[in-house]
Every structure is written in structure tokens, then in C-alpha cells.
Amino acid sequence: MPYSVDVVRGRYRLRGEFHSIERNQPIRNEAGKLCGVTNPRRLVHTHSYGGEHEFFEGVAQGRLIGTRCDNADCEVGYQSVFMPFRIHCPDCLQKTTSVDLTEVANRSATIHSFMITERTGAFNTLEKPIKFINIEFEGVCTILMGYLLCGEPAIGNRVVPIFASASPTYTILDLAWVPDGTSASELPKGFSSSK
Amino acid sequence: MITFSEQQLKTPKYMRDVYLVTGGNSEFRRAFPEKRTEELCIEALQEACDYINTTPQELKKHIHSCYYGHFADHFGDQLLGEAVIHDRLGLDPLGNVGIKTGGATGGSTLWEASKAVASGYSDCVLAMGWERMDEVPTDEGNNYIASAADKDWETPLGHIYTGYYAVMAQRYWQIFGKEEDSFRRTMAEIAVKNRGYACHNPFAQAPLKITVDDVIASPVVAFPLRALDCCLMSVGAACAILADEETAYALTDTPQLIYVAAGSHTLRVADRRNMEIPLLPNETKDQYKDLGKEFPGGDRYPGFTGFLAARMSAYYGYRMAGVVDPTRDLDLVELHDAFTISDIQTYEDIGIRPYGLGRTYVESGDCYHTNPNTKAPGKLPANLSGGLIGCMHAVGATGIMQTIECMYHLHGRHGEIHGDERRWERFGKQKPADWEDLQVEGANRALAISHAGVGSHVTATIVVNPDHRLDK
Numbered sequence: 001m002p003y004s005v006d007v008v009r010g011r012y013r014l015r016g017e018f019h020s021i022e023r024n025q026p027i028r029n030e031a032g033k034l035c036g037v038t039n040p041r042r043l044v045h046t047h048s049y050g051g052e053h054e055f056f057e058g059v060a061q062g063r064l065i066g067t068r069c070d071n072a073d074c075e076v077g078y079q080s081v082f083m084p085f086r087i088h089c090p091d092c093l094q095k096t097t098s099v100d101l102t103e104v105a106n107r108s109a110t111i112h113s114f115m116i117t118e119r120t121g122a123f124n125t126l127e128k129p130i131k132f133i134n135i136e137f138e139g140v141c142t143i144l145m146g147y148l149l150c151g152e153p154a155i156g157n158r159v160v161p162i163f164a165s166a167s168p169t170y171t172i173l174d175l176a177w178v179p180d181g182t183s184a185s186e187l188p189k190g191f192s193s194s195k
Numbered sequence: 196m197i198t199f200s201e202q203q204l205k206t207p208k209y210m211r212d213v214y215l216v217t218g219g220n221s222e223f224r225r226a227f228p229e230k231r232t233e234e235l236c237i238e239a240l241q242e243a244c245d246y247i248n249t250t251p252q253e254l255k256k257h258i259h260s261c262y263y264g265h266f267a268d269h270f271g272d273q274l275l276g277e278a279v280i281h282d283r284l285g286l287d288p289l290g291n292v293g294i295k296t297g298g299a300t301g302g303s304t305l306w307e308a309s310k311a312v313a314s315g316y317s318d319c320v321l322a323m324g325w326e327r328m329d330e331v332p333t334d335e336g337n338n339y340i341a342s343a344a345d346k347d348w349e350t351p352l353g354h355i356y357t358g359y360y361a362v363m364a365q366r367y368w369q370i371f372g373k374e375e376d377s378f379r380r381t382m383a384e385i386a387v388k389n390r391g392y393a394c395h396n397p398f399a400q401a402p403l404k405i406t407v408d409d410v411i412a413s414p415v416v417a418f419p420l421r422a423l424d425c426c427l428m429s430v431g432a433a434c435a436i437l438a439d440e441e442t443a444y445a446l447t448d449t450p451q452l453i454y455v456a457a458g459s460h461t462l463r464v465a466d467r468r469n470m471e472i473p474l475l476p477n478e479t480k481d482q483y484k485d486l487g488k489e490f491p492g493g494d495r496y497p498g499f500t501g502f503l504a505a506r507m508s509a510y511y512g513y514r515m516a517g518v519v520d521p522t523r524d525l526d527l528v529e530l531h532d533a534f535t536i537s538d539i540q541t542y543e544d545i546g547i548r549p550y551g552l553g554r555t556y557v558e559s560g561d562c563y564h565t566n567p568n569t570k571a572p573g574k575l576p577a578n579l580s581g582g583l584i585g586c587m588h589a590v591g592a593t594g595i596m597q598t599i600e601c602m603y604h605l606h607g608r609h610g611e612i613h614g615d616e617r618r619w620e621r622f623g624k625q626k627p628a629d630w631e632d633l634q635v636e637g638a639n640r641a642l643a644i645s646h647a648g649v650g651s652h653v654t655a656t657i658v659v660n661p662d663h664r665l666d667k
């Protein structure tokens with residue numbers, strides 16, 4: 001289905017085909033009774049990143065952008081650093097300040113937990129097994145989920161971010177992780193490190 | 196939030212008592228290729244009517260508003276499915292509303308329904324939940340379930356919800372389970388127990404006689420979770436009728452008090468910040484000061500190892516119902532055993548055991564109908580229905596099914612419902628020759644936990660024989 005979407009003067013401009021339908025089929029049991037029908041079709045959704053656009057644009061450019069609450073009146077969250085990127089502080093709901101955490105990640109990213117799975121749902125594009133990892137950073141109050149592309153995960157191991165900046169998808173899949181010390185030649189195709 | 200105001204910690208209060216009058220379940224299966232959802236809902240409602248010797252026609256005269264739990268519209272490819280069911284039940288033009296909170300949908304439906312009665316808005320309400328997960332192939336189903344995770348930050352990672360859950364299991368397994376074989380066997384024991392109990396439940400989808408070794412030999416889904424550690428994907432319906440005192444006693448001589456409370460936590464586990472443990476009535480301030488010493492890495496709360504939403508549902512629910520110590524004050528529980536390990540985590544979140552010691556609830560034999568170590572009745576039997584692992588997880592129906600199972604015990608009618616040959620026959624099943632009545636003798640108070648995904652929503656439903664209430 002060839003299509004394109006852009007935003008012009010604050011509105012979506014959709015061009016091409018966004019959906020298609022095929023003829024349905026009957027479903028019968030062994031006695032020939034009509035039990036139901038199939039409902040086949042394909043469709044494309046659009047989706048706004050809103051204030052998170054900075055994070056996804058950043059990853060495509062090889063940077064890990066988080067946020068910080070700089071509201072001195074914030075009773076709980078003042079100076080808290082968030083990764084995942086939060087547009088607003090969860091405590092005071094003031095707009096956060098963007099902070100580049102690439103160096104913090106290169107220096108301190110550590111596996112908090114992990115999981116290796118061979119099972120995926122429909123539409124998965126990652127190679128199996130997928131190695132999920134959850135990553136702690138120095139000075140960050142939350143724990144990011146990601147996937148490890150080289151080596152084996154273990155709690156406490158140091159990792160560094162790598163970015164699919166050569167040909168980004170502009171999704172979370174552009175951000176992956178490898179063990180600290182992985183050389184440039186060992187990086188998966190299309191990914192580069194900022195370390 | 197990670198700190199609370201006094202107002203936020205107020206014990207929830209109903210303006211008047213709310214009673215569980217009756218309820219019923221449909222049969223549960225992986226697929227019903229020859230039944231529409233409304234047929235299952237009507238089956239559940241008919242069960243509820245039969246239970247108090249009335250008819251849908253008579254019961255409907257009392258119903259004033261309706262609460263429908265149905266989580267995944269996209270599975271059934273029908274928005275406003277609630278309106279379809281409401282019409283097919285012949286309840287238009289009464290007010291109705293759809294409720295969806297993932298795996299906790301059934302519990303949340305009871306939460307909303309109970310508040311309608313408690314506030315005086317309605318004297319009698321219908322809470323009905325269902326789920327239809329059989330109209331897409333399993334991998335598409337997995338993708339749909341994964342879309343209940345954050346679509347930008349999580350779902351693209353494999354489109355597999357079990358993966359997002361399993362990282363929590365991994366952390367618990369390493370920190371509190373210490374990666375011990377004995378802990379692995381305890382996890383497996385839960386799967387054996389619940390599938391075994393399902394053998395005595397005609398409604399159950401997956402009765403199975405297995406051993407701990409069978410569980411440990413089953414295929415890995417996401418280590419340490421194996422296929423037999425995981426709950427079912429199901430189709431079916433369950434319903435409950437709630438009412439004020441006057442209506443309840445007009446409909447039955449033995450209504451039960453019902454209290455429902457709810458908690459929540461961030462959709463992404465990623466966003467969970469470190470905080471102090473909110474304490475349940477049976478815990479003390481200093482109790483957890485050495486948790487990080489006993490279990491290195493276990494001092495981050497709730498981290499990946501605790502479900503704050505479950506803790507908060509118990510925090511509110513126990514105080515509403517006057518429960519201090521769940522093991523002492525309750526006679527049975529139906530827990531949300533989505534995975535064996537999350538079952539263990541929940542024992543701690545709801546105060547059956549302190550944090551770090553969840554496994555001992557199984558190892559002591561307390562969680563059994565009959566304690567295998569002592570042959571005496573279990574102190575607090577869990578999931579005699581078979582739970583989500585053995586009975587079903589038709590998401591919107593689950594929390595209601597659990598509550599109805601508790602109700603049977605409190606009425607002393609567990610055997611009558613589960614042992615009836617005609618029901619087994621109607622479901623096309625053979626009643627097992629070794630069928631056992633799992634009635635908990637003298638049960639007066641029970642708890643059902645309904646839980647969403649990695650812990651975004653959890654409800655605690657407490658059902659109490661009015662002669663044994665603890666809140667007055």
C-alpha cells in the first residue's frame with residue numbers, strides 16, 4: 001500500500017492508500033453448518049509523538065534525551081531526572097527540561113533485570129531470541145526498558161547505548177544496547193555508538 | 196506519586212452496606228467457534244438466577260443500572276460491545292457503562308457496581324464481565340495484548356507482553372528466590388495445585404493432573420517462566436448481582452456483604468520510582484528495615500519485585516472490611532495467578548506473608564484446601580477454582596468469576612455447584628470418578644484479587660457473611 005503522511009499548517013495531509021479490504025470467507029464446522037466468517041483487511045494508523053518528539057528525533061541522531069523537573073517549588077520531584085522521557089513532571093505537572101543523558105548512559109548504564117524470549121507477537125521485527133533488558137542510570141530515578149543486541153545479559157552488567165542512526169525507523173527500536181567494551185566492528189549492522 | 200497525603204490514604208467508605216446477592220459463570224474454553232458472546236453472558240446470568248431460584252424475568256425487575264467489564268475491544272472487533280450485550284439481555288433503556296482495566300477489568304467492574312449501590316444511585320445492579328480472545332490467531336492475540344503496554348516505548352519490543360512481565364519475574368527470581376532449585380519447585384507447586392483443583396470444577400478450561408517435574412520440564416516461555424507456569428487465554432462470561440440490604444434480603448435469605456477497593460501503578464514498570472513501603476494493618480514500621488540485607492538488591496520498593504497497586508488495593512480494602520491479618524481473618528482467597536511467580540509476589544503485596552517470604556505460604560501448606568504436610572485444613576486455601584492457571588482468564592470475567600467462587604464457599608454450596616452431574620454433562624464433560632468437594636468448612640470471609648498486566652490496576656474484593664463482619 002503506497003502512502004505518505006505529513007503535517008501542513010497543523011493538519012495531517014494523507015496521500016495514497018491507507019486501507020484495503022479482501023473478500024471474506026465462510027467458516028463452517030465438520031457438518032457444514034455456517035459458524036461465522038473471516039473479516040480480512042489491512043490498515044495504517046497515524047500517531048503523534050507530541051512533546052516526546054525530541055526523544056525519538058534524538059535517538060535517530062545518536063543521542064539519549066531524558067528530562068528533569070526544574071521546578072524549585074516541586075515538593076517531591078525537584079531535580080528528578082526521568083528516562084523514559086516525561087514531558088511533564090509526574091509530581092508538579094510542570095513542563096520538564098530536556099537533558100542529554102548520552103554520556104550518563106555511556107558511563108553508568110547497568111542492567112537492573114532482563115529476560116530472554118523466543119516468543120513474539122505478530123508484527124515483531126526483532127531477531128529472536130529477544131534479550132529484554134531494563135537499564136538503570138546514575139542519577140536517574142526510573143529504569144528504562146530496551147533490548148540487548150550483543151552478548152548475554154546479567155543483572156549488574158554494564159551496557160552502552162547504540163543507535164540505528166544510519167537508517168532510523170524513528171521508533172524505540174532505533175535504540176539498542178550492547179555490553180560496555182563492545183568494539184565498533186562488533187556492532188550490529190546499521191548501529192553506531194557514541195562512545 | 197511516591198508520597199501520600201492524609202486525604203489520599205482515607206479509608207474508602209460506602210454510604211450504605213452493599214450486598215452480593217447472587218452470581219454465575221458460563222463455561223470457559225479457549226475458543227467457542229459456535230457461540231456468540233451474548234450466549235455466554237446469558238448462560239452466566241441464568242446460572243445466577245438458578246442459584247437463588249428465580250428467573251431472568253423476575254431478577255431483571257430489580258436491576259436499575261448495569262456495569263460491563265470487557266477489556267479488549269479489538270479482539271472482538273466490536274466497539275461498544277457493552278451495548279450489544281445490554282440489548283441482548285433486554286436491559287435497555289437502563290443506564291449502563293463499560294469498564295476496562297486490563298486483567299483487573301472484572302474486579303474493576305465490581306468496584307464500579309458496588310459504588311452505584313453504596314451511593315444510593317441504584318438499589319440493585321448487574322455486574323457482567325466477558326472476554327472473547329478466540330477470533331484472531333495466537334500471535335495476533337499476543338500483539339493485541341502487547342498493545343496494552345506503552346505503544347511507543349514497549350510494544351515494538353517483540354509485541355509480546357510476557358516479555359515485559361518476565362523482567363519482573365527475573366528480578367524476583369534472583370533477589371528473593373535466590374535462583375534456588377527449591378524456589379523453582381515452589382513456583383511449580385502452584386501450577387500443580389491450581390491445575391489439580393481445576394479438575395473438580397466443571398466450569399474450568401484446563402484441568403490437569405501434573406507434577407512439579409512436569410512444570411519444570413515444560414517449554415521455556417521466558418526463563419524462569421515455563422509454559423505450565425502461565426495462565427490461560429480464555430473465552431467466557433461471569434456476572435454478579437449487587438444490592439442494598441432491603442433488595443438483597445427480598446431476593447435471597449443469605450446475601451453477603453461485599454467491599455471492593457482499588458489501587459494502581461504506572462503502566463510502564465520503567466516509571467516506578469523508589470519509595471517507602473505503605474504498611475498493611477498486620478505490618479510494623481521497622482519490619483522491612485533489613486530487607487536489603489537479607490535479600491541484597493531487595494531494598495528498592497516496589498522496584499520490579501512488588502506490585503504497589505496490589506498493596507494499595509489491600510491497604511484500602513482491609514481497612515474498609517475491618518481485616519487486620521488476612522491469614523487469620525479470611526477463610527479463603529482467589530488470587531490472580533497469571534504466572535506462578537506473580538502469585539508469590541502477590542502473597543507479599545497483600546500481607547499474607549511479609550516481603551521476601553511469599554514462598555513460605557506455599558511451602559507451609561497454608562495455601563492448600565488440605566495441608567499436604569499436616570493433613571489438616573489449609574489455613575488460607577488459595578484458588579480452589581483452579582485460578583487463572585487452571586480455570587480461566589477470560590479477562591473481563593476473571594475478577595467476577597473469582598468472587599462468585601468465594602460466594603459458593605461462604606454459602607457452603609461449593610459442592611452443590613461443582614458436583615452437579617447435570618452441569619458436567621451440559622458442558623460435554625465427564626465428572627471425574629475421584630471428584631472432590633473442595634468446600635472450605637465454615638467459610639465466612641473471602642478475598643479475590645483482580646490484577647492488570649505488570650500491575651497497572653489491582654482490585655481487592657472482600658466478601659463477608661454479615662453475621663461475621665469485622666467492620667462493626
Ligand SMILES: [Zn+2]
Pocket residue numbers: 069070071074075077078089090091092093094
Ligand atoms: Zn516537579
